[in-house]
Amino acid sequence: MGSGPSGLSCAYILAKEGFNVDIYEMEQKAGGILSYGIPTFRLSPITVNREIEKLKNLGVNFILNSKLGKDFTLETLKNKGYNAIYISTGANMPKSINVKGEELNGVIHANHFLTEYAKDNILINKQDVVLVIGGGNVAMDACRTSKLIADNTTVVYRRTQQEMPASCEEYEQAIKDGVPFMWRCSPLEFIGENNNLTGLKVKNLDTEKEFIIPCTVVLTAIGSKPIINDNLIDIDDWGYIKVSNTPFGMTNIDGVFAGGDVVNGPDTVVVAMREGRKTAYSIKDYILTKNMV
Structure with missing residues (x-):
């Protein structure tokens, strides 16, 4: 089966x-x-x-x-x-990211996003500001697919480029598609208003500084089971x-x-x-x- x-x-x-x-x-x-x-x-x-x-x-x-x-x-x-x-x-079955605010509208598992996209059920729109959390091939698929709809799509990853599990080819294709990457940024909290996502609070692991990245959608690609x-x-x-x-x-x-x-x-x-x-x-x-x- x-x-x-x-x-x-x-x-x-x-x-x-x-x-x-x-x-x-x-x-x-x-x-x-x-x-x-x-x-x-x-x-x-x-x-x-x-x-x-x-x-x-x-x-x-x-x-x-x-x-x-x-x-x-x-x-x-x-x-x-x-x-x-x-x-x-x-x-x-997507794994939980275990970050406060994960239940907010706009926080979507990348696998779910890709599955629905294949069924012509588009979960984001052109005006959305999209962040993709993760550094694997699913994250690359998600950011490149998102980029086709919402030009303002960025990948947030807690490690470096060299530590990414995604293949070099998939990363290079994402770069060619114009997807920017934020390295060494660890998610701390999903910020929302009226149950809708408005930002992602992260910590830069090099500077130890915490800050909020404004967004309307976050696609989490941190694995599945x-x-x-x-x-x-x-x-x-x-x-x-x-x-x-x-x-x-x-x-x-x-x-x-x-x-x-x-x-x-x-x-x-x-x-x-x-x-x-x-x-x-x-x-x-x-x-x-x-x-x-």
Whole structure:
């Protein structure tokens, strides 16, 4: 379940190996982060749709608008007779920034902003003064997308450029797009009036000075974690699904596997795809072994 890069890769290998594969996806369109998290200026929808069509041509069946914990459970899937289940629902629940005033109107999680933007639901307008908090690739996607709408968009990051987890390429693209950066500024408090955001109070870690940056929108991009809507699955202290090395990717439930961001935390598309392929072969071996018993 989950049609992001890990789920698609797993499905592709299993379909190529001759297995019947169903993919459950909670959104109305397949692709996961490929469709709803990565802006079109970085990944063309044509490319995503082409890969999805390849899977359909292999016989993979997509069941859309179906969410774990709401429309089905692991138990109901097992009762349908699936030989194995692969959970690849990603890590799409934004982490709290734990700063006073986070509940103010105008404080928006960057993942939510990007997802809604992909659905043509634009959460900001041209007149907004936007700050993006974070230094990862999601922050770069958010600031570049915001810049398309609100020219007054700035990134605020508590470390230096050299310490940014975002790739150099993504940072350079943001610079080319005209996005300014404020370095070594740590958020202290969201300032508001009548429940609406009016500014972000920060501390410059070099000068120790505190000051308020006027703004109407803040996009927080400080990481995300999984949403595990099934209490039968064992999770670790960080909220990620626990899996075994042998069989690779197996959870505490026999026949239920997991991989990608839901196990390892937010990572690159390449890593998620690699996990999906590796787990697919583990699933293949598991099913063949079961059938031999």
